[in-house]
Amino acid sequence: MTSTPSTPSTFGARLRAAVDARGPLCVGIDPHAGLLAGWGLPDDAEGLRRFALTVVEAVAPHASVVKPQSAFYERFGSRGVAVLEEVVAASKAAGALVVMDAKRGDIGSTSAAYAAAYLDPASPLGSDAVTVSPFLGFGSLDPFVEAAERHGGGLFVLALTSNPEGPEVQHARLEDGSTVAGRVLDHLRRLNAGAEPLGSFGAVVGATIGATEEDLAFNGPVLAPGYGAQGGTTADVRRIFGAAAANVLPSSSREVLRRGPDAAAMRDAVRAANDELAALR
Numbered sequence: 001m002t003s004t005p006s007t008p009s010t011f012g013a014r015l016r017a018a019v020d021a022r023g024p025l026c027v028g029i030d031p032h033a034g035l036l037a038g039w040g041l042p043d044d045a046e047g048l049r050r051f052a053l054t055v056v057e058a059v060a061p062h063a064s065v066v067k068p069q070s071a072f073y074e075r076f077g078s079r080g081v082a083v084l085e086e087v088v089a090a091s092k093a094a095g096a097l098v099v100m101d102a103k104r105g106d107i108g109s110t111s112a113a114y115a116a117a118y119l120d121p122a123s124p125l126g127s128d129a130v131t132v133s134p135f136l137g138f139g140s141l142d143p144f145v146e147a148a149e150r151h152g153g154g155l156f157v158l159a160l161t162s163n164p165e166g167p168e169v170q171h172a173r174l175e176d177g178s179t180v181a182g183r184v185l186d187h188l189r190r191l192n193a194g195a196e197p198l199g200s201f202g203a204v205v206g207a208t209i210g211a212t213e214e215d216l217a218f219n220g221p222v223l224a225p226g227y228g229a230q231g232g233t234t235a236d237v238r239r240i241f242g243a244a245a246a247n248v249l250p251s252s253s254r255e256v257l258r259r260g261p262d263a264a265a266m267r268d269a270v271r272a273a274n275d276e277l278a279a280l281r
């Protein structure tokens with residue numbers, strides 16, 4: 001008798017369970033040079049490793065989601081990428097879901113290779129989800145969508161980013177009058193239609209964007225960076241997302257990391273933010 005390979009649970013289902021258990025805060029693990037200096041660590045691969053693994057040990061047993069930003073590891077070359085691999089494995093072992101913040105996106109055939117790197121569990125960088133850019137056309141992300149479906153992974157697609165330069169492209173109008181961001185959100189509505197309890201194809205919408213006319217309600221998660229150091233607050237999340245706030249993962253990096261290397265202080269910052277964010281659910 002041949003055994004049937006088990007179907008992986010979807011990212012949306014795992015995320016819903018993790019947020020119910022631990023709260024919605026996503027902790028960004030971004031080892032800025034300034035933070036390494038502030039922690040008294042050298043700006044080299046060993047300093048990076050001590051920083052990143054200290055953060056993982058402090059927050060990954062408590063946060064539902066961690067989000068290492070790949071650039072801060074890549075700047076140390078292969079030794080930095082090796083640390084990123086350790087961050088992925090140790091975070092998963094501690095029960096956190098890993099969103100790889102790589103913001104990838106290329107022509108379809110290259111996207112397929114990126115998707116294998118970040119979404120195939122057999123890859124050393126295989127994560128639960130990855131951030132992607134739709135600005136080569138949403139269809140260029142099809143290989144990411146297929147890989148996510150195959151492996152039970154997820155995507156966070158840039159829609160309304162937290163930086164002040166974003167509106168130049170994201171608010172631009174298309175031939176039917178919709179904005180570029182609105183079109184991205186429409187594609188996500190289609191991809192998540194009918195998914196239970198939550199779709200796996202998320203949007204990135206900054207916690208700093210202010211008033212928007214876009215319809216932010218859809219059956220998938222929303223990553224909301226800019227919470228904390230960039231000025232976004234719980235009140236902003238409530239104001240921007242309204243009833244859709246229940247599916248939002250406010251994401252904070254520096255605001256948590258600056259409290260290190262004191263592990264208890266980082267953990268307490270995560271707990272305090274989750275206590276405050278509980279009012280949104």
Ligand SMILES: O=C(O)c1cc(=O)[nH]c(=O)n1[C@@H]1O[C@H](COP(=O)(O)O)[C@@H](O)[C@H]1O
Binds near residue numbers: 131160206253
């Ligand atoms: O995709 C992201 O995570 C992202 C999207 C966005 O619109 N704005 C944004 O700041 N980010 C990332 O979120 C993190 C923000 O870090 P802090 O400002 O330190 O909390 C960085 O890793 C950014 O690359």
